[in-house]
Amino acid sequence: MNSEKIPGLYIHIPFCISKCHYCDFYSSTYVSAVPNFLNAVFKEMEMYRNRFDVFDTLYIGGGTPSLLSPKQLKDILTSVQKNFGLMADSEVTVETNPADLDQSPLESMRQMGINRINIGIQSFDEKVLGFLGRRHSAKQALSAIEASRKAGFENIGVDLIYGVPGQEMDSWLDTLKRAVAFSPEHLSCYQLTLGAETPLGIRYQAEEFLMPGEELQYEFFIKTSEFLEDAGYIHYEVSNFARGMQYASRHNQKYWDHSPYLGLGPSAHSFQSNRRWRNHRSLDQYLVAVNAGNLPVEETETLTMEQLRLEAVYLGLRTKRGVNFEDFKNRYQYDLFTEKREMLNRLLEEGFISIQDGRLSPTQAGLAVADSLALI
Numbered sequence: 001m002n003s004e005k006i007p008g009l010y011i012h013i014p015f016c017i018s019k020c021h022y023c024d025f026y027s028s029t030y031v032s033a034v035p036n037f038l039n040a041v042f043k044e045m046e047m048y049r050n051r052f053d054v055f056d057t058l059y060i061g062g063g064t065p066s067l068l069s070p071k072q073l074k075d076i077l078t079s080v081q082k083n084f085g086l087m088a089d090s091e092v093t094v095e096t097n098p099a100d101l102d103q104s105p106l107e108s109m110r111q112m113g114i115n116r117i118n119i120g121i122q123s124f125d126e127k128v129l130g131f132l133g134r135r136h137s138a139k140q141a142l143s144a145i146e147a148s149r150k151a152g153f154e155n156i157g158v159d160l161i162y163g164v165p166g167q168e169m170d171s172w173l174d175t176l177k178r179a180v181a182f183s184p185e186h187l188s189c190y191q192l193t194l195g196a197e198t199p200l201g202i203r204y205q206a207e208e209f210l211m212p213g214e215e216l217q218y219e220f221f222i223k224t225s226e227f228l229e230d231a232g233y234i235h236y237e238v239s240n241f242a243r244g245m246q247y248a249s250r251h252n253q254k255y256w257d258h259s260p261y262l263g264l265g266p267s268a269h270s271f272q273s274n275r276r277w278r279n280h281r282s283l284d285q286y287l288v289a290v291n292a293g294n295l296p297v298e299e300t301e302t303l304t305m306e307q308l309r310l311e312a313v314y315l316g317l318r319t320k321r322g323v324n325f326e327d328f329k330n331r332y333q334y335d336l337f338t339e340k341r342e343m344l345n346r347l348l349e350e351g352f353i354s355i356q357d358g359r360l361s362p363t364q365a366g367l368a369v370a371d372s373l374a375l376i
């Protein structure tokens with residue numbers, strides 16, 4: 001399946017200078033292990049060189065890739081080119097923390113061919129940043145966007161978080177206003193979720209604070225969507241907005257339409273044909289496996305046609321593009337329009353979906369409850 005689609009490459013840099021209080025991603029603050037880790041990633045690339053050829057997106061995420069030196073980033077790009085190859089018009093993204101974005105590293109990134117930068121700003125409200133345990137200030141966030149533009153980045157993404165305990169709607173709208181003032185090409189607005197093991201998750205279970213209720217979360221979601229659409233952004237996925245579809249994340253779209261992708265580094269996921277696999281989460285286990293000459297895979301799953309089909313509906317209903325009935329039928333051998341006619345009519349009446357030109361798409365209200373819509 002999808003052998004005709006060009007895969008994307010994800011590289012997980014599992015290091016952070018300090019841990020944010022809400023973070024559930026795998027990352028270590030033991031940054032002196034970076035050189036060993038990079039050597040292992042280069043070996044992992046070699047192990048896949050006969051299974052993957054050329055990529056058209058590269059996403060260096062984390063963790064905090066911006067704590068790598070320009071030379072280390074350059075070595076990653078060189079190794080990707082050596083083992084696989086990147087198409088000429090590839091989207092090459094690096095995730096960054098505003099505290100790391102001085103002019104000089106940004107210029108180096110631009111020169112080495114990184115053409116998209118994603119900045120984890122989260123908020124322009126110092127109180128919110130403090131609560132979340134971010135290591136940068138609102139002022140650093142502003143200079144990071146300015147410096148990125150000055151370095152020549154024409155595709156800037158900004159990550160923001162809403163639904164933080166104690167956060168007023170005005171504070172959130174002010175953060176959106178300040179972000180939009182720079183006309184970033186892309187915005188990701190995530191609702192705060194707390195993993196049980198995170199410092200904030202533990203405090204929440206100890207009832208130190210309340211999380212916003214469902215109604216307030218819905219209001220945050222709808223106000224965000226309205227504000228950004230008024231500002232000219234396309235709400236193209238539950239949490240993602242683009243200033244024109246040419247700026248929609250090409251890499252992330254691969255996750256949503258069952259395109260193949262290879263993930264390298266601890267905890268990275270990969271998908272090819274109907275197989276999905278995940279690397280060891282822990283850096284130590286990852287290093288042991290790779291250094292012994294083995295693929296660092298911890299879990300592999302082969303998806304049945306039924307599972308792929310359900311996933312395709314779930315993922316499709318999270319995007320404005322939705323699901324094309326004819327393509328769906330060809331790809332998953334299932335006539336969604338006929339088989340689920342009754343359910344679709346009900347969702348249509350309730351205003352959660354629209355059906356037009358042979359395509360099923362979520363409305364704005366549908367995007368807000370996309371997870372439950374997928375139960376059809």
Ligand code: SF4
Binds near residue numbers: 015020027062
């Ligand atoms: S910078 Fe990102 S990956 Fe690192 S601890 Fe904070 S949220 Fe997690």
